[in-house]
Amino acid sequence: MFIIFGTRGLKHTVSESPVLSNSCPNCNNGNLENKLYRRWFTLFFIPIIPLDVVDRFYECDSCKSAYNEGIKTVLQRSQEEIKENQKHAKLVFAKALVASMTHMSIIDGDFAKEEEREIMDAIEGFSEIKDDLMVIHQDVKENGNQNNQVFNFLNEARSQLSSEALINILAQAAVVLLADGSIEKEEEDLMKEYLIACGLPKDMYHTLIDKLKRKDMTKIKKEQMN
Ligand SMILES: [Zn+2]
CATH class of the missing domain: 1.10.3680 (TerB-like)
Structure with a gap:
């Protein structure tokens, strides 16, 4: 038997970060949620151990536009x-x-x-x-x-x-x-x-x-x- 392991990135919502309501500059009414990409160690393609955070950003829940975290200060x-x-x-x-x-x-x-x-x-x-x-x-x-x-x-x-x-x-x-x-x-x-x-x-x-x-x-x- 052989073991297949690897890594993959998964997108998560940062629950402790408040949603910026109705403030998407693209569609004007979407809510911006703070998201992060985390790399996971996988075993048989199943994420097992969280590794490093690759990126943090805001994503609109309506038009899916993504913004870097600086958008919060700008808004x-x-x-x-x-x-x-x-x-x-x-x-x-x-x-x-x-x-x-x-x-x-x-x-x-x-x-x-x-x-x-x-x-x-x-x-x-x-x-x-x-x-x-x-x-x-x-x-x-x-x-x-x-x-x-x-x-x-x-x-x-x-x-x-x-x-x-x-x-x-x-x-x-x-x-x-x-x-x-x-x-x-x-x-x-x-x-x-x-x-x-x-x-x-x-x-x-x-x-x-x-x-x-x-x-x-x-x-x-x-x-x-x-
Ligand atoms: Zn939007």
């Missing part, structure tokens, strides 16, 4: 970067929003209750940076566009946010403009300056105001119906 870093970027964009958006809303509400020399309520509602929407926004609100309320501060916030927003985000900011500033029921000349001129500062056409002013007025009308109709 964690990009998650953190995405979170950081979102947080920053939100801050830039909120600062420009509060600065322009406040500026718009004082430009006619009269800070109306309805205007203040719209601004406070906007600030409430950003609970985690509320204190910073209150500081900007107070500063602009007292000093207006001193040192060009309002336009600096708008410029920052223009350089970092999408046009959709900018239109959103100006639409909310326009809500303030309409809040006390009448549009003063200063308010109209200022809104046009904002549009230019945001790199948007000045004519957009009429589109914005028409849209908001129509929305107001439906709101009033709804309130009357209730």
Whole structure:
């Protein structure tokens, strides 16, 4: 009788290593499992004794793509970067929003209750940076566009946010403009300056105001119906 022995590699899942859920860069929703190839000593082709680990890697349970172990750090870093970027964009958006809303509400020399309520509602929407926004609100309320501060916030927003985000900011500033029921000349001129500062056409002013007025009308109709 003769004995057949040899070695062969077997793939194992590393059970103590957490699965990276829904993070396969190839198919976008596969889970990455930590795997290792271990060489086994075989007797009659049956693995008997585990030998050395040949390779460790991550494998997608859906599309079967394989990645080296560095993928874990890359994924964690990009998650953190995405979170950081979102947080920053939100801050830039909120600062420009509060600065322009406040500026718009004082430009006619009269800070109306309805205007203040719209601004406070906007600030409430950003609970985690509320204190910073209150500081900007107070500063602009007292000093207006001193040192060009309002336009600096708008410029920052223009350089970092999408046009959709900018239109959103100006639409909310326009809500303030309409809040006390009448549009003063200063308010109209200022809104046009904002549009230019945001790199948007000045004519957009009429589109914005028409849209908001129509929305107001439906709101009033709804309130009357209730
Ligand atoms: Zn995959």
